[in-house]
Amino acid sequence: MASGFYALVESIVRKGSLIVTRASGEKLTFGDGSGTPVAVRFTDDDAEKLIATDPTLKLGEMYMEGRFLVEEGNIYDFLSLVKSNTVNEVFSKAMALKLLWRIGLSQLASRVPINRNRYNVSHHYDLSAKLFDLFLDEDWQYSCAYFNPPGIGLAEAQLAKKRHIAAKLLLEPGQRVLEIGSGWGGMGLYLAESSGVDVTGITLSDEQLKVSRDRAAKRGLSDRVRFELQDYRYLPKNSYDRIVSVGMFEHVGRPHYDGFFRKVSDVLHQDGVMVLHAIGRPKPSFMNNPFIEKYIFPGGYIPAVGEVLPSIEKAGLLVKDVEILPMHYAHTLRAWRERFVARKAEAVALYDERFFRMWEFYLAASEMAFRWDELFIFQIQIARQQFAVPDNRNYIQEREAKLKEFEAIRPPLEKVTF
CATH class of the missing domain: 3.40.50.150 (Vaccinia Virus protein VP39)
Structure with a gap:
């Protein structure tokens, strides 16, 4: 799953400079080396796997828990680097299934006549x-x-x-x-x-x-x-x-x-x-x-x-x-x-x-x-x-x-x- 995560990152980050340090200490670089580098680090292998399957939720959670750290730049710089490279959304099978599940729940919730203002x-x-x-x-x-x-x-x-x-x-x-x-x-x-x-x-x-x-x-x-x-x-x-x-x-x-x-x-x-x-x-x-x-x-x-x-x-x-x-x-x-x-x-x-x-x-x-x-x-x-x-x-x-x-x-x- 972790290797799938890095394949996903590689398919997205074509421009800019992203340096990722894995929990093992291995360093991987992505992008064309342009711009100000952004460096991030994982503290454990499971954090990589969780983000790979559900980045829209788990990236924020891993950052909250200190399992995904930004060591050069800040979290906005990282998000902006990724988003500026994303012309079309890239989904793995696990991400697509999670997305469909969330859409279904959201549509169901919107039709239930309960107001929790x-x-x-x-x-x-x-x-x-x-x-x-x-x-x-x-x-x-x-x-x-x-x-x-x-x-x-x-x-x-x-x-x-x-x-x-x-x-x-x-x-x-x-x-x-x-x-x-x-x-x-x-x-x-x-x-x-x-x-x-x-x-x-x-x-x-x-x-x-x-x-x-x-x-x-x-x-x-x-x-x-x-x-x-x-x-x-x-x-x-x-x-x-x-x-x-x-x-x-x-x-x-x-x-x-x-x-x-x-x-x-x-x-x-x-x-x-x-x-x-x-x-x-x-x-x-x-x-x-x-x-x-x-x-x-x-x-x-x-x-x-x-x-x-x-x-x-x-x-x-x-x-x-x-x-x-x-x-x-x-x-x-x-x-x-x-x-x-x-x-x-x-x-x-x-x-x-x-x-x-x-x-x-x-x-x-x-x-x-x-x-x-x-x-x-x-x-x-x-x-x-x-x-x-x-x-x-x-x-x-x-x-x-x-x-x-x-x-x-x-x-x-x-x-x-x-």
Whole structure:
């Protein structure tokens, strides 16, 4: 099996320089010797065999367990080297069987009428708040930043993301705003302070709820920025002028898109506007990445835009604008990974070495997916009637300019406490 693994590597890595040290100490080289070398080492023979049969899951697991080590470069460099060589997917018989088995399980799970939203959210977002403090910006934005203009830092790019979304929402003072998936409160606080709106944010994470409410109280906004532990499916019949959802739709699940947008239609005012910000892929997928599904985001699904639009239309809603942000999440993930790795000792002290490696692999693999697998961010602007949004996009830049004036005088953000 191990020899089969190296035959597989040889068939993939044609360009670049990969040096593999086997558990026996034998060194093997792959590629044409170009570029910066990446050197990896196995600590035991079984790790080679496991990766050979199921690389999409076992590579991450072997890295987590310290049985697959990167000795020159880092795990992102290794993943990028392999992916940059992969024009067509290469499968062994064992890999093909494992893939078919996973597709079958995924399709079965998608048809079982059980919604585990609360469990799935808690699995990831109810980790220690100290973990997220290691790599997020000062406003704890755990979604794609907007690097416009190019080359700005993470905090400035996250602010640009909030500004861009706020401009598309066409906010006016006194309006009622619903945020579906309110995170640690940063977006809701920004909208309330910048535009004089009343915000209700909903989350399924106890940890996020506590942090968000604490932040609103410290800024004296508890009277018009409320955060609730609430599943969107059970929102009471109400009327919101604006709805925003950032980085939450990936957790809805493909079978539930119709219900999600029916609920949006139920609670959005006749003249209302929604902005949906989510990760997208270039075409539908039959299954989730098994490592991400098992360890990071159980139950998630990244949609193609074409899978989302029909559900919007079925709900009687209008798509007013679609914007694709192709590489911004790759830049965001790189910034997160660099900040996380720089504070490795704190992460290990908080959990352990295995957990650190798991998150490092997750951040690296996610960045690789945006750079090489053509994942992107889409922002869909939605309305219930034709004239809710201007007939040109000039208003976005004009509103962003006014929001920058607010940002220049906004009181500094307090340090998040936990």
